[in-house]
Amino acid sequence: AQSVAQPEDQVNVAEGNPLTVKCTYSVSGNPYLFWYVQYPNRGLQFLLKYITGDNLVKGSYGFEAEFNKSQTSFHLKKPSALVSDSALYFCAVRDDLDRGSTLGRLYFGRGTQLTVWP
Amino acid sequence: DAGVTQSPTHLIKTRGQQVTLRCSPKSGHDTVSWYQQALGQGPQFIFQYYEEEERQRGNFPDRFSGHQFPNYSSELNVNALLLGDSALYLCASSLPPSYWGGTDTQYFGPGTRLTVL
Numbered sequence: 133a134q135s136v137a138q139p140e141d142q143v144n145v146a147e148g149n150p151l152t153v154k155c156t157y158s159v160s161g162n163p164y165l166f167w168y169v170q171y172p173n174r175g176l177q178f179l180l181k182y183i184t185g186d187n188l189v190k191g192s193y194g195f196e197a198e199f200n201k202s203q204t205s206f207h208l209k210k211p212s213a214l215v216s217d218s219a220l221y222f223c224a225v226r227d228d229l230d231r232g233s234t235l236g237r238l239y240f241g242r243g244t245q246l247t248v249w250p
Numbered sequence: 251d252a253g254v255t256q257s258p259t260h261l262i263k264t265r266g267q268q269v270t271l272r273c274s275p276k277s278g279h280d281t282v283s284w285y286q287q288a289l290g291q292g293p294q295f296i297f298q299y300y301e302e303e304e305r306q307r308g309n310f311p312d313r314f315s316g317h318q319f320p321n322y323s324s325e326l327n328v329n330a331l332l333l334g335d336s337a338l339y340l341c342a343s344s345l346p347p348s349y350w351g352g353t354d355t356q357y358f359g360p361g362t363r364l365t366v367l
Contacts, residue, residue: 237308
């Protein structure tokens with residue numbers, strides 16, 4: 133069964149420092165991986181996705197993510213954190229073997245609260 | 251370019267009542283998915299509509315039903331509300347997964363916060 137784990141409920145980092153939000157996944161086939169960000173009382177905003185190709189994916193607002201197939205991970209990174217990056221981050225996965233009744237649905241992790249302090 | 255819109259923003263109901271939530275997809279999208287996000291949890295897939303039919307369904311009871319209209323907008327209906335139905339309900343739009351084999355991005359609306367008392 134498809135699943136996503138975000139092992140850290142909370143990540144705290146100082147402004148200007150690099151940040152990493154961790155994500156590991158489990159699928160039967162090959163993964164399609166997504167990162168979303170949620171600000172308070174808002175919906176989810178798409179940051180980036182990995183489908184195939186280069187393991188380093190660049191997305192919105194300076195974020196990037198590294199796909200590691202052997203470690204089944206897709207960690208979100210940013211070289212220099214901003215206070216405005218403080219939000220709830222969700223990793224999500226689809227399985228490329230999904231067909232028919234399960235094709236297209238996303239499986240989400242529980243989320244990681246990122247706090248960037250000045 | 252209008253994004254995904256949802257109404258209402260907030261809703262308060264009592265147990266046993268029925269509720270209807272509405273969603274308009276992003277321009278150019280014809281597929282709508284609904285998710286439930288309980289407090290402290292990630293979104294859980296409810297169901298997906300395209301071509302005015304329910305195409306997929308997650309592990310939710312029949313009290314949860316939906317509809318898609320010819321203009322691609324969608325409704326989520328929940329009957330016989332329970333306290334546990336209190337959550338943020340998110341609508342996401344995309345192109346049909348059958349076109350892209352599941353690689354297409356889903357874009358989310360701001361959500362409807364449902365509180366059941």
